[in-house]
Amino acid sequence: MSKIIKAEQGTSFIKGIFKPEYSNLLILIVMLTLTAVLQKNFFEIKAIVRNINAFMPLILLTMGGAVVIISGGLDLSAGSALSLFTCVLTTVMKKNDPVTGIYALLITFGVAIFVGVINGIGIGYLRIPPVIVTFATSYMWLGIALFLRPTPGGESVDWFKGFYNFNAVQGAPEILKKFGSYIPPALILIIIACFLWFIISKTKTGRYIYAVGSNNDSAYASGINTAKIQLMACIINSIFIFLAALFFVGQNQSGDARMGDPLTLRAIASAVVGGIALTGGRGSVYFALVGALIMSFVNKIIFFANIPNAYQTLVSGLIVIIAIAGPIAYTLYNRERA
Amino acid sequence: MGVELNRPKSITQIIFEKYKKVVVAFILIILLFVLGEIILSNFLRVDQVLLTLKLASFTAFFALCQMIVISAGGGGLDLSVGYMATMTAVFTASIMDGQNGNLWIAVIVALAFGVAVGLSNGLLTAYLKLPPLVVTMAMANILQGIINVYTAGRNITGKPSPVLTIIAAKSTGSFPNVVFILIVLTILVMIVLNKTKLGMILFGVGSNERTAYLSGFNVKLVRCIAFTISGVLASLIGLLLIGNMGIAFKDMGSNYVMPSIAAAVVGGVSLSGGDGNYFGVILGAIFLQTLTNLLIAMGWGDAGKWLGFGIVLFALLIVYVSNRRTR
Numbered sequence A: 001m002s003k004i005i006k007a008e009q010g011t012s013f014i015k016g017i018f019k020p021e022y023s024n025l026l027i028l029i030v031m032l033t034l035t036a037v038l039q040k041n042f043f044e045i046k047a048i049v050r051n052i053n054a055f056m057p058l059i060l061l062t063m064g065g066a067v068v069i070i071s072g073g074l075d076l077s078a079g080s081a082l083s084l085f086t087c088v089l090t091t092v093m094k095k096n097d098p099v100t101g102i103y104a105l106l107i108t109f110g111v112a113i114f115v116g117v118i119n120g121i122g123i124g125y126l127r128i129p130p131v132i133v134t135f136a137t138s139y140m141w142l143g144i145a146l147f148l149r150p151t152p153g154g155e156s157v158d159w160f161k162g163f164y165n166f167n168a169v170q171g172a173p174e175i176l177k178k179f180g181s182y183i184p185p186a187l188i189l190i191i192i193a194c195f196l197w198f199i200i201s202k203t204k205t206g207r208y209i210y211a212v213g214s215n216n217d218s219a220y221a222s223g224i225n226t227a228k229i230q231l232m233a234c235i236i237n238s239i240f241i242f243l244a245a246l247f248f249v250g251q252n253q254s255g256d257a258r259m260g261d262p263l264t265l266r267a268i269a270s271a272v273v274g275g276i277a278l279t280g281g282r283g284s285v286y287f288a289l290v291g292a293l294i295m296s297f298v299n300k301i302i303f304f305a306n307i308p309n310a311y312q313t314l315v316s317g318l319i320v321i322i323a324i325a326g327p328i329a330y331t332l333y334n335r336e337r338a
Numbered sequence B: 001m002g003v004e005l006n007r008p009k010s011i012t013q014i015i016f017e018k019y020k021k022v023v024v025a026f027i028l029i030i031l032l033f034v035l036g037e038i039i040l041s042n043f044l045r046v047d048q049v050l051l052t053l054k055l056a057s058f059t060a061f062f063a064l065c066q067m068i069v070i071s072a073g074g075g076g077l078d079l080s081v082g083y084m085a086t087m088t089a090v091f092t093a094s095i096m097d098g099q100n101g102n103l104w105i106a107v108i109v110a111l112a113f114g115v116a117v118g119l120s121n122g123l124l125t126a127y128l129k130l131p132p133l134v135v136t137m138a139m140a141n142i143l144q145g146i147i148n149v150y151t152a153g154r155n156i157t158g159k160p161s162p163v164l165t166i167i168a169a170k171s172t173g174s175f176p177n178v179v180f181i182l183i184v185l186t187i188l189v190m191i192v193l194n195k196t197k198l199g200m201i202l203f204g205v206g207s208n209e210r211t212a213y214l215s216g217f218n219v220k221l222v223r224c225i226a227f228t229i230s231g232v233l234a235s236l237i238g239l240l241l242i243g244n245m246g247i248a249f250k251d252m253g254s255n256y257v258m259p260s261i262a263a264a265v266v267g268g269v270s271l272s273g274g275d276g277n278y279f280g281v282i283l284g285a286i287f288l289q290t291l292t293n294l295l296i297a298m299g300w301g302d303a304g305k306w307l308g309f310g311i312v313l314f315a316l317l318i319v320y321v322s323n324r325r326t327r
Helices: A002-009 A013-017 A021-038 A045-070 A078-092 A101-127 A128-146 A157-163 A174-182 A185-202 A206-214 A216-221 A226-252 A261-273 A285-304 A310-335 B002-006 B011-018 B020-040 B046-071 B081-096 B100-126 B131-149 B162-168 B175-195 B198-208 B210-215 B218-245 B254-268 B276-297 B301-320
Strands: none
Touching: A002 B301, A021 A310, A021 B198, A045 A078, A045 A174, A045 A185, A045 A206, A045 A226, A045 A261, A045 A285, A078 A101, A078 A128, A078 A226, A078 A261, A101 A128, A101 A226, A101 B301, A128 B131, A128 B254, A128 B301, A157 A185, A157 A226, A185 A206, A185 A226, A185 A285, A206 A216, A206 A226, A216 A226, A261 A285, A261 A310, A261 B131, A285 A310, A310 B131, B020 B254, B020 B276, B046 B081, B046 B175, B046 B198, B046 B218, B046 B276, B081 B100, B081 B131, B081 B218, B081 B254, B100 B131, B100 B162, B100 B218, B131 B254, B162 B175, B162 B218, B175 B198, B175 B276, B198 B210, B198 B218, B210 B218, B254 B276, B254 B301, B276 B301
16 A cells, blocks of 8 residues: 555656656657657748648637537537538628628627537437437538538638738738737637636636536536536537637638538547547646647648658558557556556 | 335336337338328339338448447447448459459458457557547548558459359349348347347446456456457458449448447447347438438438438437436
């Protein structure tokens, strides 16, 4: 017994690093170094901005997905929801009428809440296994998105480009353009999401999300309205996806009913790489962000390492397994030795 | 009072309770066909029903993989079955090259692939305790990658052996041969799961891990074997798929993955493990296929098809799987 306690107290540097959470930071640093070596202009502002823009949708979807997973759910509809939001935005907006942009924002925000509520009712109130209920809803979002936009396209007002790049907006103040070349809108959206979660995590709801996720029945028995908390988690997720959709429409000025599909499972994998337990209740949303960064850098490195196109899915699949297996294998090995 | 509660139920009651979901699924299928007949007026024809059966059997085969993995518990799901089947199909196409004599080599290759992939899934999930959802997804990526690497710069050549074509694509009279396979498989699965110790072990491990462990079963081994079986089955389904299609292509199996999970759930398999009835799963697959056919036949296009699919599945889940708490 004393041996075990001693082993736990002896927090050597190596052991601290191999705590699942911190080992991720280590992996991230290794990846950053690798990318910096491979990408010649990695530290130039332009390259950094380009990287942030490329990573942004996955980061937001991962953070949102992480909230749902922590609350004991899972969202397989995130990608289709993202596509749906882009379709709604580009359908409502008319190119020559700047006011429609505001309508589009409001309407899509309403749609986002609706999506979150439906998922939340399925997971929380009806207590259908999250994997299968969000699978069903993903087809609903896909169907609506295809109804609005059978082929990729649509219109967008000019100022919407500001969600992607302030410089692209005609008549934007010089100071904003200058600011935007250092701090891109994508980063601002990510910071907004982090800030939102920071506030929520300080409230009762934030703590309840963890409580519900780690043990639904105990949380219920201690008087928490578990269904409502899971519904809230789904709405938070939906809002994060909404932010990603704003960026996407700003970037492309079009909506696409299929663009989000590949992101769904990648977001879940990123969350797991970031140390979120799929059983719920454990993990940190900020570390999920780290997971998303790791997954994004994987693609970047594969791209810069001149690995032939055909090998890319193979390598990224292998890296996912290594990234989630590494820390766990290490702790198992340590436990057996002790 | 107590006596009354313990009164043995009548046989009809027991049968109804045990097969409630099967009965409901059956009624739903008939309802769909009747609905289709009313709306489209030539939906309920023998050849239409048989075609539905044929298409549904492939989903049902994949759903067997899912059922075995899900029943073993631990949040099991196998997202790699689609690309497992595709990989086998792509590789064995050139091996068989339209010759019956090469079929046995193809089967051995399929078995080897299945064991290799299934076992790695099993080892990673059961022994390293990694979440099955992510592991099998990553495995699907890896298999897709292998297919990409193999097909980069060359065409997928080869044809299935004639025997395989007869089994998977042809019909006896108007009855598709692949449905015979499904019937035989169903009987086999029902016997193994309900009449032998194997089924008891599988469901035991799924329904209560700790009890199973304390009763002396090796929980990890059982889960690992469940994944291996799933891999082998998926690989063999790959042979049937290429037999049916006649050629192999890159994405031939990936569209079956999520419907197979849905079929399992609609068929009464509990996603938390320890429960499942393959007959129900087959009815689930037939239901989903009928629904898809109906929605396609209505001619609402892709949008209506997916929206209808989503809404009906959602509604079905509410009625079927929902586990509402009553205050």
